[in-house]
Amino acid sequence: MIDFTLTKFKNSYLNAYKGLSKEIWWLAFITLINRAGTMVMPFLTLYLQDSLNFSISQVGTILTCFGIGSFVGSWIGGKLTDKIGYYKVMLSSLIMSGVSFLFLQAMDTFLSFCLGIFITTVFADAFRPAIFVAINSLSKPENVTRSVTLIRLAINLGFAVGPFVGGLIITSIGYYALFWIDGVTCVSAGFLLYMVLKPKASLSNLNLNSASGLSKIETExxxxxxxxxxxxxxxxxxxxxxxxxxxxxxxxxxxxxxxxxxxxxxxxxxxxxxxxxxxxxxxxxxxxxxxxxxxxxxxxxxxxxxxxxxxxxxxxxxxxxxxxxxxxxxxxxxxxxxxxxxxxxxxxxxxxxxxxxxxxxxxxxxxxxxxxxxxxxxxxxxxxxxxxxxxxxxxxxxxxxxxxxxxxxxxxxxxxxxxxxxxxxx
Structure with a gap:
């Protein structure tokens, strides 16, 4: 009876992952790399207080800039996704946010860091609406919810790995190394996206990589x-x-x-x-x-x-x-x-x-x-x-x-x- 129950549970668990497209699995892996590499964010408040000696009030203002950047980035990402397609937005977001992380370590004054974190978050969060549209376009209609769940799983796994590794890096090397790792992993995720999910040239004229997966000539x-x-x-x-x-x-x-x-x-x-x-x-x-x-x-x-x-x-x-x-x-x-x-x-x-x-x-x-x-x-x-x-x-x-x-x-x-x-x- 116990063996039967365990087997049934295992089959049910495995069935939850079946039927998802190859592209969704690649997208989940790219997301995992990107999120696991985002090690600065969990330690941001500590970095601002310990390394840059900012006050609690200044840290609060910087976190507000982070939130506003996320808000603006999501809006820009959505507009661009409808205009140029989710693929270009995702690729640009990964590369530009990676470069921004590298420059962010050079920001050591209050105003410069406010501006730097705002710009970095704008680039990073332009990715969010684009990936939702990508999931919708790369999944069968009946699999969209599970595809979203798989991406969430990759995000949570990345956030679990990132802070643990980040803590070890801070202890052994220092905060500056986190910015380099964040930047390199973002760019690497963008390179992988380019290699495995680049739209086929034969489809480019129809712009099937646009937000809706349909031709731009379709009636609005x-x-x-x-x-x-x-x-x-x-x-x-x-x-x-x-x-x-x-x-x-x-x-x-x-x-x-x-x-x-x-x-x-x-x-x-x-x-x-x-x-x-x-x-x-x-x-x-x-x-x-x-x-x-x-x-x-x-x-x-x-x-x-x-x-x-x-x-x-x-x-x-x-x-x-x-x-x-x-x-x-x-x-x-x-x-x-x-x-x-x-x-x-x-x-x-x-x-x-x-x-x-x-x-x-x-x-x-x-x-x-x-x-x-x-x-x-x-x-x-x-x-x-x-x-x-x-x-x-x-x-x-x-x-x-x-x-x-x-x-x-x-x-x-x-x-x-x-x-x-x-x-x-x-």
Missing amino acids: EKATNYQKIDFGIFLLIVLFTGIAFMQLFSIIPLYHKDVYNLSEWQIGMIISLNGLLIFAFEMPLVHLLEEKKFSKLSITIASLFLILISFAILNFEKNIAIILVSMTLLTFGEMLAFPSTNKLALDMADKNHKGQYMALYSMSFSLAHIISGKMGSYIVEMFGFTTNWNLMVLILTIAILLSLFLKLKISKRSKAIKELKVSLST
């Missing part, structure tokens, strides 16, 4: 008003979800240290639980939900409930088990939320402007990154952690209500369209 179709309204509501849902989730990288570690008196190593181990669970369970979980044919909005609503509970239980009795359960719930909520909202954004996007729609999706997370840390730190300083957790519960409750409203709205419209088709056919 504008999204109708109701589609834009739906997408606007959806972006609010994504923004509220992002504001809550980004607490994982700002307020939650602070809570672990101030309330539970945990060391940096212990905090790192708890947060690493997030990456380990994603690596082990996200792909088979997404595959299972696809087989069950749950709607993406239903999955999104379920994910919001899990994230909401993960914050609500932090108000219970102070116990190490509570923060472990909270991290687990937050992680499973993340596993459900991000692949489903990625696919929803692609499905709701006007097919000739997918780059711009995916830019708006990415910009929602960039804005959430800017808001979450600033707002959370202010609330904690003025009113305490409990008030902050309750605020997250309120924000997520609003996101759930918006999701239910959007689901009902789309369901009613789909029903009306079906009834209209029936009446026209009779």
